[in-house]
Amino acid sequence: xxxxxxxxxxxxxxxxxxLDQHGFSIVDDAYETEYIVDLIAxxxxxxxxxxxxxxxxxxxxxxxxxxxxxLNPDLxxxxxxxxxLEILGQAxxxxxxxxxxxxxxxxxCYNAGEFYALHKDNPQGKNGRMISSVYxxxxxxxxxxxxxxxxxxxxxAWHVLAPKPNRMALFQSDLLHEVLLAKHQRxxxxxxxxxxxxxx
Ligand SMILES: O=C(O)CCC(=O)C(=O)O
Ligand SMILES: [Fe+2]
Numbered sequence: 001x002x003x004x005x006x007x008x009x010x011x012x013x014x015x016x017x018x019l020d021q022h023g024f025s026i027v028d029d030a031y032e033t034e035y036i037v038d039l040i041a042x043x044x045x046x047x048x049x050x051x052x053x054x055x056x057x058x059x060x061x062x063x064x065x066x067x068x069x070x071l072n073p074d075l076x077x078x079x080x081x082x083x084x085l086e087i088l089g090q091a092x093x094x095x096x097x098x099x100x101x102x103x104x105x106x107x108x109c110y111n112a113g114e115f116y117a118l119h120k121d122n123p124q125g126k127n128g129r130m131i132s133s134v135y136x137x138x139x140x141x142x143x144x145x146x147x148x149x150x151x152x153x154x155x156x157a158w159h160v161l162a163p164k165p166n167r168m169a170l171f172q173s174d175l176l177h178e179v180l181l182a183k184h185q186r187x188x189x190x191x192x193x194x195x196x197x198x199x200x
Contacts, residue, residue, distance in 0.1 A: 004087060022153045024171035036139075040139060043137060050068060051067060064115070067111070070105075071107065078107065098130045099195040103192065103194070105190065106190055112182060118177070133170045139165055150177060173192060
């Protein structure tokens with residue numbers, strides 16, 4: 001059996017270098033069209049199952065208004081993306097000894113008017129999230145549709161990153177970031193490369 005390989009567009013040396021220098025990296029044209037079509041179909045067919053991300057254990061928070069669906073092995077197409085991130089995690093471990101053992105991921109849908117205010121995915125290193133990854137899977141994103149990922153890099157500089165279709169953003173989970181208000185439906189897979197296992 002052939003070993004699973006990362007897509008060519010995921011230039012691992014560049015990703016490692018970007019993460020080392022800036023704490024984040026952008027991969028454009030991450031996947032081939034054939035896979036993207038299947039991924040969008042899997043996401044949109046399941047939209048009715050997405051739940052309010054702001055409600056966790058019955059507690060409502062006002063920092064985010066998106067809707068999410070945690071991935072599980074039954075979602076076969078999105079699981080291939082998780083497998084790719086597992087392979088990338090091994091390369092990160094070899095380079096930076098991050099001790100990544102697990103990838104957890106959810107689909108996210110921001111409808112028009114939805115956002116995620118400034119936060120860190122791993123404040124004060126209190127959970128095992130080492131690297132955050134967001135892959136954008138809507139098929140179009142225009143410049144005036146908002147919904148940018150605004151991120152402070154490890155040197156303190158701010159970046160406003162458009163959620164371009166077929167783009168993946170990777171960043172250290174302890175960096176401050178937010179999702180600016182989206183004016184159109186914005187679809188993504190957020191995943192965390194973790195040094196422990198389990199959902200927080
Ligand atoms: O969708 C994005 O660009 C970022 C999402 C995010 O920050 C999160 O889900 O924690
Ligand atoms: Fe986040």
